[in-house]
């Protein structure tokens with residue numbers, strides 16, 4: 001009898017490929033960008049139209065991903081990422097949130113344009129309650145170009161999203177073999193395939209379908225975040241805009257944004273978020289009118305120190321800590337969904 005069972009089990013295991021049971025389920029959510037772009041010829045690596053190729057074609061171009069996971073695709077958007085507004089950002093977040101809540105989904109990959117992938121990644125890391133891997137992936141060359149980087153990036157992103165070791169690591173960007181944390185990754189070169197860096201280093205490296213880890217994020221994200229996409233209604237976040245610091249500034253941009261309804265202005269200041277002395281009265285007037293003033297920096301590395309360069313305590317301003325201006329804009333908009341208190345907003349900037 002025992003022998004019959006063993007023989008039966010053995011014969012069944014030969015009939016049903018065990019690998020299809022063992023593989024995780026990964027959904028690829030396509031939003032556009034260069035990774036779905038198309039150029040006129042194979043030598044057009046930088047001149048092309050973004051957001052052309054549909055998700056099924058992207059997946060079929062890399063059949064090897066089906067060895068890593070059971071992969072399905074969803075076409076969420078087809079857009080160049082510089083044209084993303086709150087409406088698209090919230091729509092992506094809601095679609096991904098619905099996916100990660102399904103017990104049958106183990107991980108999500110989002111294909112995206114490189115220009116604003118860091119903003120989308122950071123937003124998702126703040127508003128989605130999950131420990132499942134969410135991996136954003138992009139490319140610098142369209143699929144039609146020689147040495148297109150999209151196929152390998154997509155392969156690696158699926159491997160990462162399917163990996164049990166990526167659970168609890170938060171939202172990541174996979175580019176050029178690097179695994180980056182959403183909060184501190186940034187596009188730092190706009191013409192080469194090694195376009196993304198983090199001043200604190202990558203979380204790890206992905207080689208031949210396997211992640212190797214080197215650090216964790218020390219700040220709050222995903223399950224530890226106080227923000228939740230399910231509590232955000234409508235298609236728009238509180239309005240936040242960025243003003244870039246330089247010599248010979250005019251106050252007009254700050255005033256125009258106030259008039260347009262901005263609830264916070266990110267001052268992308270020189271150096272340590274410094275503010276020209278002839279601009280300080282304008283910012284103090286805005287602050288008195290209820291517009292939050294948040295000092296970030298146009299310098300890509302380092303962080304803005306509170307009460308250095310400017311007396312933030314005295315003025316009631318906020319510092320963005322190490323968040324770059326575009327990331328500060330995302331956190332400020334979310335913070336304003338909860339509070340108008342500058343001290344509370346500052347707490348959030350220390351914690352995320």
Ligand code: GLU
Nearest residue numbers: 033034080081113114115
């Ligand atoms: N500007 C386009 C975008 O961000 C293409 C850039 C890219 O994906 O590399 O979608």
